[in-house]
Amino acid sequence: MRKVTLSQLFQHELVQKYLNRSGVVHAISTAYHAFSLAKQHGVNPDLATKAALLHDIGHYTWYTDGKWDYALYKENDIHAIKGAERAHKLLIELGEDPRDAKEIALAILLHTDSYLPEGQLQLLPLQQVVALADEADEEPGGLHHYRQLDYSTACSRIKNLDRWVDAYYAAANLKHSV
Template identity: 70%
Template sequence: MRNVTLTDVFTHPIAQKYLGRSGIAHAVSVAHHAFRLALEYEVNPDLATKAALLHDVGHYEWYTNGQWDYEKYRENDIHAIKGAERAHKLLIRLGEDPASAKEMALAVLLHTDSYLPEGHLDKNNLQKVVRLADEADEEPGGNHHYRKMDYDLALRKIQALDQKVADVLKKDQGYKKSS
């Protein structure tokens, strides 16, 4: 049973605020990639798609003289840390199972290593899926954050993905609650 659907997350005003900053088209695309990868990695697609949708909600807008400054972003950004906090808070507010909310927040936290010190970190499959889904949609210079998608189209894509997740979960009751 799902406490919170992908549609619940997407339509929440807090999600809309932060998805608008980081790019709705990118978030929706990454959620779709995560669904495909979740099946491949045998990860709960409900957790994977919601974490993927929220992976960039921690973005801060880095500008210099009124222009987006990609280099400043790359040098200073820690969006995954803030995003994990925002995702966790939103998921809990919506009524998500606390353990699942924590798992998704950790996947958001670890979807990039741009802020981590050098070294190796073993990630679980949910964390790998979210990272790979994000990488599958990246464009040079951060351009993936600037693709546009109409809200109604994005909502229809999210609702269709929500139905795919529900169908998989109904068909395969073997998915663990977590990753």
């Protein structure tokens, strides 16, 4: 049984604050990609969708003269570090299993290597799924962070994804009980 749902996360005021900054549509789309990729890669879809939904909650807005400065962002950003910290604290406060909260936070931390020195990371499967899901929704120049969606539709999409995750677990439990 899931301790924290995507709907609970999405409706939390902290998540709303930071997703509105980093892109609600991108977060939801990335969570949908993560669900599909998790099934393909044998990864827990509950953890994958939560990490994908929250992967950009560490964003800071980088502006120069009132305009988004993508170059400044790329040069100075550490959103994955801040996002992992925020997500972990929030998940623990909401009652998520501490081991799961840590796995989700680590996937957020490692969803991008933009803040790391050059080199190859050896990602665990959950971390790889979240990174691939993020890449699947990216647009040049960070435009994926600016697509718009009204709150009601966003909530509906999140509830739908919750149903998919629940159905996945219901089907898995049926297989194991037969």
